[in-house]
């Protein structure tokens with residue numbers, strides 16, 4: 001295990017950052033009824049990476065090499081996420097229309113993520129590695145990017161969760177109080193986008209879905225407060241991610257799907273242990 | 279006295295369709311104004327126009343800058359957020375700047391005092407979606423009062439309350455008026471609970487008129 005730690009230390013640290021940050025935002029996505037964003041945005045980020053791989057592949061084919069470094073992946077994931085976010089729209093809570101759009105974004109992004117790599121063999125390899133969540137690819141520079149990005153969004157959430165709560169719980173009151181509903185939503189959705197970009201570009205879309213949407217659902221009904229809901233979701237995410245690393249290591253399975261599989265029992269246990277809200 | 283709120287030949291309504299016309303009113307600080315009228319007469323329309331949620335169709339509504347608070351008519355709290363009573367009340371005292379600090383000890387103290395005064399002692403850590411309708415209505419009153427507003431709008435704040443709770447709410451509102459707040463409250467039933475108001479406006483047929491104050495029959499202590 002110690003060699004494993006040496007080899008994958010950066011990857012594990014990056015996953016831990018994501019496992020703390022993503023579920024807290026997922027908790028708000030569940031509460032706001034916009035959880036489909038948690039599926040649509042990582043898939044859009046993946047489609048962005050697919051577009052990038054195609055363009056980069058075409059540009060470098062004649063030079064005899066392809067550039068599939070993760071700096072590029074971050075950039076293209078950001079492009080995809082931003083396009084996805086614009087298509088879904090930024091609202092205080094879901095309307096049927098917004099959920100519909102998120103579903104369409106997921107659909108289109110999934111199609112692109114399969115179609116585009118067929119035009120570039122290296123792109124296909126690159127994308128498959130992302131989908132499987134090969135955390136081997138995470139190096140020191142990636143870890144710094146992930147740690148910095150998650151630190152910023154977690155600090156932002158700590159600072160603004162009461163505002164996000166008021167805007168979600170009662171937007172009319174927020175307006176009366178002079179709080180900008182639009183600005184609050186932009187900040188919140190911007191943070192979700194950042195988590196999506198760094199998550200998808202490093203651990204892949206499956207791990208990002210898994211951490212955004214799964215842990216929170218086990219904590220919502222039993223949480224005595226919004227603060228507890230956020231904290232418990234992060235805790236479950238961290239436990240789930242630990243289980244998934246163990247599973248991925250011992251059974252030699254790709255990490256991406258393991259994160260989803262690992263989060264499930266953690267979430268179920270949370271649901272049972274924290275059954276009753278106060 | 280400098281008016282806190284003024285309607286100048288205002289037509290008020292929704293989507294360009296006027297519900298109230300020719301509204302010409304002016305209110306100073308430290309007044310408790312009751313708005314009375316039948317269901318659908320336009321009470322909520324008047325209150326929402328007063329607080330800036332609804333722009334006037336014509337004419338003008340003028341407000342001096344200050345802290346505003348609203349107790350909505352319909353329980354507007356979204357139940358999917360597992361917020362506690364204390365979190366909900368404290369959300370009334372948030373800084374409007376996203377970078378602002380979280381509520382301090384003094385605000386928390388005020389929140390607990392309000393919960394006590396509203397018969398919600400011991401409910402601070404309960405989830406707000408696990409409360410009764412009347413309890414939630416009192417939480418919303420606490421959320422508005424914790425702001426220490428200069429302009430306070432209450433839309434049928436006692437509709438889900440028994441007489442005792444209603445009197446507790448209205449005495450807290452009266453205390454806010456004594457501190458200098460302008461309060462506009464709506465009711466469809468003018469009864470003795472409202473004995474402490476300073477002015478009564480009656481809405482009928484799309485017009486707002488000044489009406490008689492409610493009379494005490496001596497039935498209340």
Ligand SMILES: Nc1ncnc2c1ncn2[C@@H]1O[C@H](COP(=O)(O)OP(=O)(O)OP(=O)(O)O)[C@@H](O)[C@H]1O
Pocket residue numbers: 292293297315316317318319320321322323324351466
């Ligand atoms: N959002 C809206 N769009 C269009 N018309 C509206 C809207 N809200 C209210 N109205 C109309 O405006 C009129 C006044 O409504 P308002 O809500 O002000 O009445 P109210 O006196 O508060 O009634 P209640 O006692 O039932 O709350 C009604 O005829 C209503 O149908």
Ligand SMILES: [Mg+2]
Pocket residue numbers: 321322323351433
């Ligand atoms: Mg009304």
